[in-house]
Each structure stands twice: as C-alpha cells, then as structure tokens.
Amino acid sequence: MQGVARNFFTLAIMFAILGMMLGLQMAMSQDHSQLPTHAHIMVLGWVMSAVFAFFYPLVPAAGHSRLAPVHFWLSAVSSVGLVIGLFMIYGGNLSADPIAAVCSMGFFVATLLFAYIALSALWGGQTSAARAGAH
Ligand code: HEM
Ligand code: HEM
Numbered sequence: 207m208q209g210v211a212r213n214f215f216t217l218a219i220m221f222a223i224l225g226m227m228l229g230l231q232m233a234m235s236q237d238h239s240q241l242p243t244h245a246h247i248m249v250l251g252w253v254m255s256a257v258f259a260f261f262y263p264l265v266p267a268a269g270h271s272r273l274a275p276v277h278f279w280l281s282a283v284s285s286v287g288l289v290i291g292l293f294m295i296y297g298g299n300l301s302a303d304p305i306a307a308v309c310s311m312g313f314f315v316a317t318l319l320f321a322y323i324a325l326s327a328l329w330g331g332q333t334s335a336a337r338a339g340a341h
C-alpha cells in the first residue's frame with residue numbers, strides 16, 4: 207500500500223486511536239455529551255478513510271487518477287476540521303459552528319469528487335475493456 211492509499215490508511219489509524227480515546231473518556235466519565243464527535247471520528251474518520259485506503263489499490267485506474275491526491279487532501283483537511291468543530295460545539299463553544307459548517311461542505315465536495323473518480327474508473331474501464339472485445 208502506497209501513495210494515496212497509504213495516506214488514507216494513516217489518517218484512518220489516527221482517527222481510530224483518537225476516537226477510541228474519546229469513547230473511553232466518555233465511558234469513564236459517564237459524560238456522553240461528545241457522542242456526535244466520537245461517532246463521526248469513528249465512522250466518518252476511521253471507517254470511511256479505511257474504505258478509501260482499500261478502494262484505491264483495488265481499482266488501479268482510480269489510484270492513478272490525478273484527482274486522487276486532491277480527494278485525499280480535501281477529505282483530510284475537512285474531516286479534521288469537522289471533528290475539531292464538533293468537539294468545540296459539543297463542548298459548549300457554539301462559535302465553532304461555522305468551522306463545522308464549512309468543513310462539512312468540504313467533506314461533501316470531497317465525497318462528490320470520490321464518486322466521480324470511483325465511478326469513472328469503474329465504468330470507464332469497463333467501457334474500454336468492452337471496446338477491446340473483452341467480456
Ligand atoms: C475503545 C472503544 C470504544 C469506546 C470506549 C466507545 C464508547 C462509546 C460511548 C460511551 C458511546 C456513547 C453511547 C451512548 O451514549 O449511547 C459511543 C457511541 C458510539 N460509538 Fe463508540 N466506543 C468505542 C469504539 C467505537 C468504534 C470502533 C466505533 C465504530 C467504528 C464506534 C462508533 C460509535 C457510534 C456510531 C456511536 C453513536 C451511537 C448512537 O448514535 O447512538 N465506537 N461509543
Ligand atoms: C459531512 C457531512 C455530515 C454532516 C453535516 C453530518 C451531520 C450530522 C448531524 C447533524 C447528526 C445528528 C447529531 C445529533 O445527534 O445531534 C449526525 C449524526 C450521525 N452521523 Fe453525521 N454528518 C455528516 C456525515 C456523516 C458521515 C459521512 C457519516 C458516516 C460515515 C456520519 C455518521 C453519523 C452517525 C453514525 C450519526 C449518529 C450519531 C450521532 O447522533 O451523532 N455522518 N450527523
């Protein structure tokens with residue numbers, strides 16, 4: 207695993223450790239007010255980044271796309287910003303709302319970009335294979 211895939215997996219591991227530390231802190235303190243932050247770190251951070259990390263090597267046409275590093279950096283910056291925004295909001299600092307809002311939209315745009323990279327690699331590859339006479 208290298209390049210964008212390795213970057214995504216490194217990000218995923220960092221989210222997993224951070225999210226579990228927050229989950230443990232919530233469980234031990236019996237204060238679950240950071241539940242949405244923990245949930246997004248674990249699922250948006252750990253699970254989604256890990257899915258991306260496995261997708262790119264599995265579909266080399268997507269891994270070789272020049273847009274793949276853009277997808278990584280937009281996802282990384284927006285997901286880290288979103289998690290910081292959520293942590294502040296659920297810690298009572300509502301002034302962080304614009305950070306969470308901008309980062310949410312950034313993550314959404316990153317997901318649209320991934321949809322384009324992934325679907326054009328999957329279906330584009332199949333079309334050229336079909337053109338070459340493969341089935
Ligand atoms: C060290 C391991 C973990 C600890 C101590 C932990 C702890 C917690 C706690 C205390 C809550 C709040 C429960 C509530 O108030 O209803 C919670 C919720 C949640 N956790 Fe974890 N967690 C851990 C690992 C994970 C992992 C690995 C995932 C996913 C990959 C995950 C996903 C979630 C989600 C999605 C919620 C929100 C559930 C809901 O909406 O009701 N957690 N966790
Ligand atoms: C980036 C755009 C996203 C926005 C703006 C967003 C927003 C929200 C909001 C407002 C809630 C309700 C929080 C509450 O309980 O008060 C929520 C819950 C949740 N979201 Fe997201 N979400 C986003 C992306 C995602 C993604 C990509 C995942 C999973 C891969 C996810 C997983 C969850 C889960 C598991 C919950 C339930 C736990 C909770 O109550 O916090 N979200 N989200």
